[in-house]
Amino acid sequence: MTLDRRNFIKLLGGASGLAIAGQAAAQAKAGSAAVSAGSAAEIMPKGSARRVIVIGGGYGGTIAAKYLRMLDKSIEVVLIERNKEFVSCPFSNFYIAGLMPDMKALTIKYDKLTANHGIKVLHAEVTAIDAAAKMVVTSQGRLAYDRLIVSPGIDFMTDGIEGYDAKxxxxxxxxxxxxxxxxxxxxxxxxxxxxxxxxxxxxxxxxxxxxxxxxxxxxxxxxxxxxxxxxxxxxxxxxxxxxxxxxxxxxxxxxxxxxxxxxxxxxxxxxxxxxxxxxxxxxxxxxxxxxxxxxPQRAGNIAVVAGLTDDKKRWCPVDAISFESTILKDIHVLGDATLLPSDGGAMPKSGYSANSQAKVCAINIVALMNDKPTTELSAINAxxxxxxxxxxxxxxxxxxxxxxxxxxxxxxxxxxxxxxxxxxxxxxxxxxxxxxxxxxx
Ligand SMILES: Cc1cc2nc3c(=O)[nH]c(=O)nc-3n(C[C@H](O)[C@H](O)[C@H](O)COP(=O)(O)OP(=O)(O)OC[C@H]3O[C@@H](n4cnc5c(N)ncnc54)[C@H](O)[C@@H]3O)c2cc1C
CATH class of the missing domain: 3.50.50.60 (FAD/NAD(P)-binding domain)
Known part of the structure; x- marks a missing residue:
């Protein structure tokens, strides 16, 4: 199922987003995945430090951001997440069935990631990725990166359900x-x-x-x-x-x-x-x-918009060692959004998997940025x-x-x-x- 132009523009907010959306839609139609950062104002200009941007502060993104900083303090890490708090899907079925009074035990904040690890947290919607210029475009402006991690979770494909709309x-x-x-x-x-x-x-x-x-x-x-x-x-x-x-x-x-x-x-x-x-x-x-x-589900909207998904516009093919996209260089994808090369049963789309993948990805991004050998994944999902x-x-x-x-x-x-x-x-x-x-x- 494809993301049509109407939905594509709907998922990109703001005037600069619309300009980029128009451009990206035309490029997507022409078969090109490239998206230009356009004229959005640059925020948080990059200094001399190498910078990794992480999109998505959920099960994959928070762990990747934290382990990058724990492994190499010389790398600046910016975590971009649309929400001020994250609510965990694991155990939300207990809440739904009335077995938890509220969602407090499922909710986390981001302030300690900044205080303890120096991660810069930006609460904004990412609307586009310009892989050629190494820029991320957000609802607040654009930011430059050396490497990018995308862990946006899932969005829905509802075209096959008659009568299903945004409401x-x-x-x-x-x-x-x-x-x-x-x-x-x-x-x-x-x-x-x-x-x-x-x-x-x-x-x-x-x-x-x-x-x-x-x-x-x-x-x-x-x-x-x-x-x-x-x-x-x-x-x-x-x-x-x-x-x-x-x-x-x-x-x-x-x-x-x-x-x-x-x-x-x-x-x-x-x-x-x-x-x-x-x-x-x-x-x-x-x-x-x-x-x-x-x-039915596919990778989060931003992965589709950025051209990180396969020809079915569903999941993002990645290398099984570094989690680097096989489509766009210097962009790594984690968690639910990925399509990993598998022999037999694939890693389930779970929080546990996203957590394990994030650690391997962080280790290997630090290795690649420091010209050191990479490490092969060995992971558990319970x-x-x-x-x-x-x-x-x-x-x-x-x-x-x-x-x-x-x-x-x-x-x-x-x-x-x-x-x-x-x-x-x-x-x-x-x-x-x-x-x-x-x-x-
Ligand atoms: C009912 C239920 C029960 C589950 N139980 C378990 C369980 O027991 N154990 C388990 O391991 N897994 C469980 N899971 C699965 C688990 O929730 C997911 O696999 C996990 O959250 C995937 O991590 P992720 O990083 O890929 O995505 P997420 O954790 O969803 O994180 C994605 C983040 O990216 C942000 N984001 C997305 N797009 C943008 C954008 N454009 N700009 C800014 N921010 C953006 C989102 O706001 C979100 O915070 C369960 C899921 C469900 C639905």
């Missing part, structure tokens, strides 16, 4: 970016009458956090079982089967939520927010009290998912570089009888606390 998430929230969307879904669940139908629409892979929708199904089912037991939760899954931890999730659905939860194959193809109807490609039509439609209020399960993989491609070299999955469920819940909570502390201090 749809205000009525049928995706809650696939944590914050106001999570609050809306929780509010709707709490406001619905007992006996209503809730639908979760799962997109085709690849998407951010493969086990996320299934964990959400468990926690919302648990909420309904306790507070609205006459209600139903239907999961419409566009994938041929459950894509993550299948045995563990199906065990939970069959043993805990049989009377509430139903897993149905089918891709959401149409929504009608006025009639409150969700239609699937198997022609099933559901009248919903609450609809959590999670649209992914905890709740199956009930008190029990979690996990799957862990070790990834290594084999012949230039990332390969799974070891896997561990929780026991099917949930005998470690309580302790794994504690491990998951501890992982969240550690990772958010690492991102914000």
């Amino acid at each position: 749809t998430p205000e009525i049928f929230p995706h809650a696939w970016k944590a914050g106001p969307q999570s609050a809306l879904l929780r509010k709707q669940l709490q406001a619905m009458k007992d006996g209503g139908t809730v639908v979760i629409g799962v997109p085709l892979m690849p998407f951010r956090c493969p086990p996320g929708p299934y964990e959400r199904a468990c926690l919302i089912s648990s909420y309904l079982k306790k507070h609205k037991p006459k209600s139903k939760l239907i999961m419409l899954d566009a994938n041929p089967d459950v894509v993550s931890k299948k045995g563990l999730f199906t065990k939970a659905w069959n043993s805990y939520y049989k009377d509430i939860f139903q897993y149905v194959g089918g891709q959401v193809t149409k929504v009608d927010t006025k009639a409150r109807i969700v239609v699937a490609d198997n022609f099933d039509e559901y009248e919903v009290a609450v609809a959590n439609v999670i649209p 992914c905890y998912s709740a199956v009930s209020e008190t029990e979690s399960v996990s799957v862990s993989h070790v990834f290594k570089l084999v012949n230039g491609k990332i390969k799974i070299t070891a896997t561990a999955v929780s026991p099917i009888d949930f005998s470690l469920g309580k302790i794994e819940k504690a491990y998951g909570e501890s992982w969240l606390k550690n990772v958010l502390t690492e991102m914000s201090t």
Whole structure:
């Protein structure tokens, strides 16, 4: 699916953004990925120090910025993030299901990254990247870089869902970016009458956090079982089967939520927010009290605008050692937005993966900037998912570089009888606390 001109301009704010958007749209049409920084005023002029700019203060960007500074203090690091605070998607399903009073435990600030590591944090929207001039254009002006890291997370591809427009998430929230969307879904669940139908629409892979929708199904089912037991939760899954931890999730659905939860194959193809109807490609039509439609995903808008995505305009191909884009030189991409060369199972689009990738990327950017040898990735992804209020399960993989491609070299999955469920819940909570502390201090 392509980003049309209307949407392209919509995602670039401000007058200078529009000038660049026009230019970039024309270039994109002509098949060129180059975008000119145009006439935007330069801010934070670069002195003699080498500078790395990081776009996106989430799971990947904060860690890359911090490790760059920890590894080489002579490099100036500017982190550009649109929001003043970051809200974690991991554990937001607990909040949605009413198991956390608020999102405080999921929210981090950026001030200590400046105080402790000297990272310059700029709160602005990045609207374009001029790879030739090595300039980033923001809502506040343009900035020069020597190397650039892009970790913008995901945006949505909604063209394939009839009736889906910019207002749809205000009525049928995706809650696939944590914050106001999570609050809306929780509010709707709490406001619905007992006996209503809730639908979760799962997109085709690849998407951010493969086990996320299934964990959400468990926690919302648990909420309904306790507070609205006459209600139903239907999961419409566009994938041929459950894509993550299948045995563990199906065990939970069959043993805990049989009377509430139903897993149905089918891709959401149409929504009608006025009639409150969700239609699937198997022609099933559901009248919903609450609809959590999670649209298909691609790299964050800025990666598409900058020409960092592949010919499908979806994910950003990168080198598996330095995470440098294979399309644009001196630009590195991290986290959900990446398309990594893989042999077998790809690294999941997870916060854990983004964190591991950010460290390898930072080590190798410092090596490249100092003419030192690079280091090959050796990383872990451990992914905890709740199956009930008190029990979690996990799957862990070790990834290594084999012949230039990332390969799974070891896997561990929780026991099917949930005998470690309580302790794994504690491990998951501890992982969240550690990772958010690492991102914000
Ligand atoms: C419900 C749910 C549960 C999850 N649970 C887990 C879990 O348990 N464990 C796990 O490991 N992962 C989990 N994930 C996945 C995890 O959230 C993502 O994989 C992770 O956030 C990816 O990191 P990132 O750096 O690529 O993107 P993000 O963390 O989303 O960071 C991107 C940042 O870039 C900023 N940005 C984007 N574009 C611009 C721009 N143009 N200008 C300025 N700023 C910009 C955004 O505001 C954002 O702060 C879950 C996801 C969901 C939805």
